[in-house]
Amino acid sequence: MGNDKTNMIVAIALSLVVLLGWNYFVAAPRVEAQKQTAAQNQAATQSPGVAPDGIPSPSPKEGGPAAPVPGTVPATAAGPVSREEALARSARIRIETPALSGSIALKGGRIDDVSLKNYHETVSDESPRIVLFSPTGTATPYYAEFGWVGADAGPLPNGETVWKADSEVLAPGKPVTLTWDNGKGLLFKRLLAVDDKFMFTVRDEVENKGSGAVTLYPYGLVSRWGKPHTQGYYVLHEGMIGALGGDGLQEYTYDALAKEPVFGGPATKGKAWNGVTGGFVGITDKYWAAAAIPAQDVPYTGSFTERTDGATKVYQASVRADARTVEPGATVSSTQNLFAGAKEVNTINNYERDLGIKKFDLMIDWGWFYFITKPMFRALDFFYHLLGNFGVSILVVTFCLKLLFLPIANRSYVSMAKMKAVQPEMTSIRERYKDDKMKQQQAMMELYKKEKINPVAGCWPVLVQIPVFFALYKVLFITIEMRHAPFFGWIQDLAAPDPTSVLNLFGLLPFAAPDFVHLGIWPLVMGVTMFVQMKMNPAPPDPVQAQIFTFMPIIFTFMLGSFPAGLVIYWAWNNTLSVIQQYIIMRRNGVKVELWDNLKGTFKRGSDKNAAAKS
Known part of the structure; x- marks a missing residue:
């Protein structure tokens, strides 16, 4: 199977893991009321x-x-x-x-x-x-x-x-x-x-x-x-x-x-x-x-x-x-x-x-994965006592995790950079064996072996991020230390969703936005950082794959809108560090950074579609 399709399948699988995990562990069954209502009222009618x-009682054998x-x-x-x-x-x-x-x-x-x-x-x-x-x-x-x-x-x-x-x-x-x-x-x-x-x-x-x-x-x-x-x-x-x-x-x-x-x-x-x-x-x-x-x-x-x-x-x-x-x-x-x-x-x-x-x-x-959640809390608590803010602690711990997994990420991004460098040869192989998928795959594998490329290396940073994501979510959700812990500005509770909403222009309009379409400032920031991270790579040649990568940041933005603000801040900061890291590695390996071309292409396609619609 070609590298593009492999990446597409892995991306879909990872997206499903996060989406299904969120629905199974978090979204269902949601309870909106924070105080006892009907159950307590019913109990209040009793005596x-x-x-x-x-x-x-002691059993007979106890004598x-x-x-x-x-x-x-x-x-x-x-x-x-x-x-x-x-x-x-x-x-x-x-x-x-x-x-x-x-x-x-x-x-x-x-x-x-x-x-x-x-x-x-x-x-x-x-x-x-x-x-x-x-x-x-x-x-x-x-x-x-x-x-x-x-x-x-x-x-x-x-x-x-x-x-x-x-x-x-x-x-x-x-x-x-x-x-x-x-x-x-x-x-x-x-x-x-x-x-x-x-x-x-x-x-x-x-x-x-x-x-x-x-x-x-x-x-x-x-x-x-x-x-x-x-x-x-x-x-x-x-x-x-x-x-x-x-x-x-x-x-x-x-x-x-x-x-x-x-x-x-x-x-x-x-x-x-x-x-x-x-x-x-x-x-x-x-x-x-x-x-x-x-x-x-x-x-x-x-x-x-x-x-x-x-x-x-x-x-x-x-x-x-x-x-x-x-x-x-x-x-x-x-x-x-x-x-x-x-x-x-x-x-x-x-x-x-x-x-x-x-x-x-x-x-x-602490859950089944206490061996991850407990150390995660220890790290957050250590930097909190050092810095006095759990939000800043999340930023520092995220940076430390990036340093910890730096060797894995470096190998991954270096492999991705090499893969971009051999894109012309990969295109040539596809054209040469377009009617023989078996030979095409064999030629691709020989190319990977020759250039020492791991075709799935780009997935490792995401795979490492998923358990950290769920561990941080667990810590934010269960530990009382995170309850009502402020960050800066409008974030006064890292364990609660971002209270702002784009539907009422972040509080400028005098009405409360419904919870099911809640979308605050930090989820939007996270969505932008994820979009930029996606655009660091060449646009996929497959239109279906390209559509998936285009809509993934939008899906994740809405999905994380109801997540604890601390988790969204972590994800946005992690995306930002990943973009910086990937940019540096690409430049060191002499590979062109596709970010600016991809951004121009995206906006150009959008303007072309608008022009076509008006005509």
Whole structure:
């Protein structure tokens, strides 16, 4: 097959890879609304208030009685109330840290009111802060709960238990102790501590003042009422997540959990992992997460469950450790952690290292190609801390990648330059063997071998760029560090599309352009750089191939219009560097640069067509 047709096929294939990849991983299913709408409104009509089921009960082989689920609180017949009213139903311990604000209910002892101080709903610091946890009684309760389950142990702390606290404020270095006496010989204590980021430490103690031994099972859980709004992208996991000992990473979407077998009751479905050691279980959003973290050296049972409460789905991630026998006069304890906050990469990594939480870094969805995405983030983060701007960091990392792949690109462009130098001989071969394709191909291969030309060398720069492109897209999409990260001018969020649009003359006309034809300034810049890069090479002799190369920049311009601005900036800058590199190599090899002739030819053909149309 001739070189022109080979290049055409490769170009079509690469275009299909990018187009299909974009449609499969990004475009479908797009969700325009950024806030919870219909799903939350439907959940708001329900009556949350009952504590969720789903704490795994000990199996008979564990040698203990079946452990009941945590105690429940009565449902509120009047329906959901405002957040303020729900918070006022219980005396509370205030949470004050550099990163968090909120409170802990003394009634139930749940951590059910957490907001993130440093994160807002929009790029404006005046917009509302991100609210992570909400108490029962609201439209969408979301909270963490710790305690004990057991049979024949007398009353145990539950959602109705009113604890006594020795302080009104929980802050870094200022722990709070809760106490409750069940009146049947058991004294319960809970020591709560928090660091300056997003990690709580919960130490539960039981002192047996009675005359008989009791058996209890410590548990921890994160519970969420109502299916939340999700982005709906294949490249992003949202839902139940956990690293469960030797079973490794486990991820279940909200819909996938509903397909699991019945678990613990007719209204509950789920999945459990028994006898695992190390790891965590939790619920993750794109940028935020909550996770119950058991002691890393103690076996436990981890589970994900979905329970139906009326028309509301209750999702729960829980851990339950093995039995603890409390002899008369003895005290037993259980220490667990709770992560509730933003999935900051360095913070997550520090917790994994300092607290020994196994595979905690998997809380961030690096994907199957983590060996590319994680180094990509590290490089961007390094230059960000050096230069103070993630957009500039993208430019610098792109330049460094160009240097890294310089040998490959140089060989590619040198081969392309040689190919242009032998164009007259290639044309002669085509004319000589125009009726014998086999001999034509053999002659071409002999020419390539003689001149040491690789006919597909021109594809290597594009092939190298594709995995870098998707890795950068993944980093921009999943890492909270890129959220609301500004560049310069009108780009105030590198993780969002360019907000300008050509349809309203980039904001000069007083109307918003529809999303499906969104085309900003940076996508246009990218399209121009891609067009120039295409024109660096001779015009293909095949008219069909020429049309493909002509329309490719237009297709990519519209396709990237809805991509994160940081990705479009990368592509435009990479195209610019490629043009400069190719120009220098061509001149060094004594090959004519076709750019200016091709540009003149393009505009000349356009003017000729216009003249013909007018005549």
